[in-house]
Amino acid sequence: MSLHADAVKVLTAYQPTDEHQQSLRASFLTFLGANAGAMTRECRPAHLTGSAIIVDATGERVLLTFHSKAHMWLQMGGHCEPGDQALADVALREAREESGIATLTLLPDPVLLDRHPAPCSPYVEHHLDVMYVAIAPADAVEQISPESIRLGWFTPDEIPEPTDDAVRRLARAGTARVRAELAGR
DSSP states (O other): OOHHHHHHHHHHHOOOSSHHHHHHHHHHHHHHHHOTTTTSTTOSSEEEEEEEEEEOTTSSOEEEEEETTTOSEEOEEEEOOTTOOSHHHHHHHHHHHHHOOTTOEEOSSOOEEEEEEOSSOTTOOEEEEEEEEEEOOTTOOOOOOTTEEEEEEEOGGGOOSSOOHHHHHHHHHHHHHHHHHHHTO
16 A cells, blocks of 8 residues: 555544544545645645654653754654655654654554644645654653754643644643553553
8 A cells, every 4th residue: 555545544534523623634635635746745735744742651741842943842743755654654753763762652543633834845835744642661761863952741731832732732632542542451
């Protein structure tokens, strides 16, 4: 299966939790239908990206990066690369690269979608971001990557500025999802 076909499959199966998420899902699927290259960073005026909120093993805190290009606190994420077979692969690869934690476990389904301005190029207007949750093991030690100025662990209520509402929503959804996973074990 191609990365494009995987994105269609993932977004078709995604169960939106509200009208905004339903609208994003529909627009992402329409964009994929109209753009065979939607998974590449060269696709304009937008392209799909994959990201993951990293949640600690207790389900209480998230690891964020102070991103060097965006100059704000964000989840880990980025562009699809040659060799990526699935959106989940993109999210997990980016989370591992940007956090320095090689032993992350990615939950299989996206938790949220987001459309935001793209800092990657003056020619690309938006990233259509498919957001996952990754769980860090209890002994995880994060390491700053070249894309980060710093990393920090925060509860969803303590996320510093500057950030955005999408990060706050993702932190709340991610910690709730991990706590539900832990309760189900």
